Amino acid sequence: MTQTKPVWLPEVQAFRRQLHQHPELSGAEEQTALRVLEKLEHLQPSQIFTGLGGHGVAAVFDSGRPGPTLLFRTELDALPIEEVNEFAYRSTNPGVSHKCGHDGHMAVMMGFAHYLQGHPPGKGRVLLLFQPAEEIGAGAQWMLDDPGFDALLPIDHAFAFHNLPGFPSGQIVCREGPFSAAVQSLIVRLHGKTAHAGEPENGTNPAMAISEIIKASQTACQPDRDKEGFAILTPVHINLGEVAYGVSAGYGEIHLTIRTWTEAEMEKLSQRLLDYIGRVSKKYGLKAETEWTNIFRTNRNDPEMAALIEAAAEAEGFSYHTAPYAFKWGEDFGAFTQQYRGAMFGIGSGEDHPALHNPDYDFPDEIIPVGVRMYTRLCEAILNH
Structure with a gap:
């Protein structure tokens, strides 16, 4: 079934490219956090928290009714890699670039925020967490240890995704148990x-x-x-x-x-x-x-949450692949899945797409709606049923 192009997509794509032009290293994401904050303020969440674990930002969409709290996490930081791409929005910071796709992950989260503005949760709360310092395996724990994080508790479920070069574009990849090493x-x-x-x-x-x-x-x-x-x-x-x-x-x-x-x-x-x-x-x-x-701690997927991800992919008509093994790279989201019932999944970036951390990598804009639709489906499955 052909999907109507979301009205927010051009704005979110432009936001992603702005982030790509101005990458910042782990722990130094001050301007990235300010750009995120500016966008979030226009979407009028119930609350916004800043300065969590350094430059972390959290937006709360609260139904005002009892129910579970869902956390969705994205990353703020870039890598110390010189970009070789020559497109108009290439990195303007020498030796620093978004070669893991965190700019695209943030764009998906902003698209999700647009959705929540018009479709608030039926019960409970939705937390959108923009985490610093993922690339060095520190930012998640910085946030968890921050006294300001206590205002977000309790958290019932936690979700995140990572784009996956080498898999068909838009394919959802998940598994029970360890997702990353x-x-x-x-x-x-x-x-x-x-x-x-x-x-x-x-x-x-x-x-x-x-x-x-x-x-x-x-x-x-x-x-x-x-x-x-x-x-x-x-x-x-x-x-x-x-x-x-x-x-x-x-x-x-x-x-x-x-x-x-x-x-x-x-x-x-x-x-x-x-x-x-x-x-x-x-x-x-x-x-x-x-x-x-x-x-980086093992990113352990709760079986029930992994099943919800598979069901969401099926409901949206996306190709779904059960990964036979955990991925060998580290992911700081493991600090959350070891405290809260949650799961991480992957979204294919294309079988011939440049690999993560390569100098010619760039997040594919065409999978932004895929990420947003997965998040909205998970949100509706838990909070609006």
């Missing part, structure tokens, strides 16, 4: 002693320790998703000494990302890795310091 990043700092490169025996060079840590991290990998103990450990950065050919390095560091399906598996693997680093540093006479960063 648990991901943590580890920084290992190894302190030795600098020496002359011609007399390395007078110093303590971390090079061999780093090489052994890399080898051990690859041995610990189990990338086959069909087998138990799925784990991917990826070296992402190494720093050793200086470009000074007469100097044997006395300091080095290695950064790794670790991915598993669950927090329990993450905890066991992380402890084994830390124990190994301790043994290797002792073997080579080094002092080791470790730091965890960019922590």
Whole structure:
């Protein structure tokens, strides 16, 4: 059935492109939040909260009648990637761009806000949450820990989506249980002693320790998703000494990302890795310091909420695909699904669409109405039945 083009779509598309032109990094989304706030104020929600967990914004559409509270979340931040696209709305911030599609996710949320203005919930409340710092796995917890967030409680259900290049345009992708992996990043700092490169025996060079840590991290990998103990450990950065050919390095560091399906598996693997680093540093006479960063919890889909998503896709006439595995990337929405009954789903961006985090990626405007229709259908299924 042919759908009538929503009257709000041109405005929301223009908003998406404005956001694309002015991306901001995690924790620095001040102007993005102000643009969101300006649009929301025109749509007259019951309440607007700002400054949540940094630059987070929440709009509340309250029916004034008892009922569940639904949270729908989107992201504010962009990535430190130089854009190569040449279209008119390309990023104006050098080295920063919306290469994960958060500009499109925000556009969908604004289209949903337009719908709620004209079709307020029949009971309960709908919360539209614009989260900072998703890309570094911190913003969700910042919001949850913010005392101002208490005014939004209680929350009964939580939903979010992510666009998915590689899937047919507009296809809905979901599954019960883990939707995205648990991901943590580890920084290992190894302190030795600098020496002359011609007399390395007078110093303590971390090079061999780093090489052994890399080898051990690859041995610990189990990338086959069909087998138990799925784990991917990826070296992402190494720093050793200086470009000074007469100097044997006395300091080095290695950064790794670790991915598993669950927090329990993450905890066991992380402890084994830390124990190994301790043994290797002792073997080579080094002092080791470790730091965890960019922590993403498993995004766990409640079975009933996943079933609602499948039913919504069917009711809207969208193609639906049950993902056989969780996705290997991290998603900060896991901080919400581990506290509230909820689920995340994907919307296909096109089978040949550039991949997420690629310099030539751009969110496809044609799936904006798909996201809005999924959110409105979920809202109606829970609050208006």
